Amino acid sequence: MTLHFAPDAASLPVVSPSRLDRYVATRSFDRPTLVMDLDLVEAQYRALRRGLGRADIHYAVKANPARQVIARLVDLGSHFDAASKAEIALCLEEGAAPSDVSFGNTIKRASDIAWAWDQGITLFAADAEEELHKIAENAPGASVYIRLIVEVSPGDWPLSRKFGCDRDTALRLLDMANGLGLNPVGFSFHVGSQTRRADMWIPTLDIMAAVWAAAIDAGHDLTLLNIGGGFPAFHGEEIDTPTHYASKVMKLVEARFPNVPRIMAEPGRGMVAEAGVIVAEVMLVSRKSDRDLHRWVYLDIGRFSGLAETEGEAIRYAFETARDSEAMGPCILAGPSCDSADVLYEKRPVQLPLSLTSGDRVLIRNTGAYTSTYASVCFNGFPPLDVVVI
Numbered sequence: 481m482t483l484h485f486a487p488d489a490a491s492l493p494v495v496s497p498s499r500l501d502r503y504v505a506t507r508s509f510d511r512p513t514l515v516m517d518l519d520l521v522e523a524q525y526r527a528l529r530r531g532l533g534r535a536d537i538h539y540a541v542k543a544n545p546a547r548q549v550i551a552r553l554v555d556l557g558s559h560f561d562a563a564s565k566a567e568i569a570l571c572l573e574e575g576a577a578p579s580d581v582s583f584g585n586t587i588k589r590a591s592d593i594a595w596a597w598d599q600g601i602t603l604f605a606a607d608a609e610e611e612l613h614k615i616a617e618n619a620p621g622a623s624v625y626i627r628l629i630v631e632v633s634p635g636d637w638p639l640s641r642k643f644g645c646d647r648d649t650a651l652r653l654l655d656m657a658n659g660l661g662l663n664p665v666g667f668s669f670h671v672g673s674q675t676r677r678a679d680m681w682i683p684t685l686d687i688m689a690a691v692w693a694a695a696i697d698a699g700h701d702l703t704l705l706n707i708g709g710g711f712p713a714f715h716g717e718e719i720d721t722p723t724h725y726a727s728k729v730m731k732l733v734e735a736r737f738p739n740v741p742r743i744m745a746e747p748g749r750g751m752v753a754e755a756g757v758i759v760a761e762v763m764l765v766s767r768k769s770d771r772d773l774h775r776w777v778y779l780d781i782g783r784f785s786g787l788a789e790t791e792g793e794a795i796r797y798a799f800e801t802a803r804d805s806e807a808m809g810p811c812i813l814a815g816p817s818c819d820s821a822d823v824l825y826e827k828r829p830v831q832l833p834l835s836l837t838s839g840d841r842v843l844i845r846n847t848g849a850y851t852s853t854y855a856s857v858c859f860n861g862f863p864p865l866d867v868v869v870i
């Protein structure tokens with residue numbers, strides 16, 4: 481199942497409210513709060529599971545590391561992609577088997593590699609010589625996959641330049657891993673987060689297939705293709721259902737990698753975003769001058785309290801209020817902190833009711849991913865985003 485919330489609730493047919501909506505409607509909150517529905521996480525997992533076929537799902541823990549989310553995913557049989565010692569510890573504490581947890585960050589502290597190896601983690605990512613040395617020293621004999629750089633990322637939230645290495649470097653790293661006594665098993669990439677259409681994967685998959693073929697030609701016996709994340713959430717622009725999207729991606733993958741023994745996928749956003757809603761509040765509505773075309777609407781949540789992905793106005797959240805059946809008008813939306821960068825949407829203003837006023841509740845839909853973890857500890861004295869799991 482999918483939950484595709486439209487920003488204008490008034491235009492939707494009347495349906496009975498979801499468990500999440502009932503919970504939110506019957507409670508008051510004294511600070512911005514992310515409410516996560518575990519049943520919706522489960523529904524997303526099952527939907528992705530159906531579409532991903534034979535691929536292993538390694539949930540990207542960073543998208544939402546709420547303990548109950550991890551526990552539910554363990555129950556469902558998910559595997560995990562962890563980026564740090566703390567994320568690995570969390571997964572193991574919640575019952576994941578070490579063999580189901582990969583250490584997928586290409587930038588790891590040497591002592592954390594040793595700790596992870598000691599815990600039974602055997603699969604590590606790398607994209608640099610120095611990282612392979614660290615792994616060989618602290619996890620001798622471990623399996624490693626090499627992350628390839630994705631030069632042209634089609635995602636709304638690209639991860640392109642920071643991670644991965646180019647093809648020649650990747651081939652050299654496979655050789656080097658062998659020389660260091662490691663077990664080089666394959667490649668990974670990340671097409672870019674919030675890649676809205678499956679066909680946007682094609683250029684990256686074509687490049688990956690060529691690199692894979694070159695590695696086989698060079699004599700490497702590769703067994704693992706890690707296709708990363710990128711599975712989108714609904715933020716107003718139409719997307720496929722998770723099952724449909726994932727099965728389209730898998731069709732593209734299988735056509736290019738027909739004989740790969742093991743495929744891993746690492747959905748983060750696609751697993752949890754649509755399972756959460758943030759309950760926020762209007763703090764102030766104002767105009768800077770009589771001639772000002774747009775109102776400024778200040779919320780109690782901003783760039784530093786969970787909505788970091790509004791950077792560059794990349795991810796466009798849908799906002800919902802109780803007044804959405806009234807006349808709407810554009811506004812610039814900003815957070816509450818005393819930092820001028822704390823503006824959410826200005827280049828493309830947001831439509832909100834003209835009658836909106838301070839104290840009004842604002843729901844921000846499909847915000848279960850990359851919000852709670854992006855909230856600062858206490859910038860300006862604002863507490864981090866509260867999380868309630870139901």
Ligand SMILES: *Cc1c(COP(=O)(O)O)cnc(C)c1O
Pocket residue numbers: 540542543561584585670672673674708709710711746747748749750
């Ligand atoms: C963040 C991350 C993911 C998850 O990406 P989504 O776009 O949220 O699905 C997957 N793999 C790796 C290595 C990541 O760093």
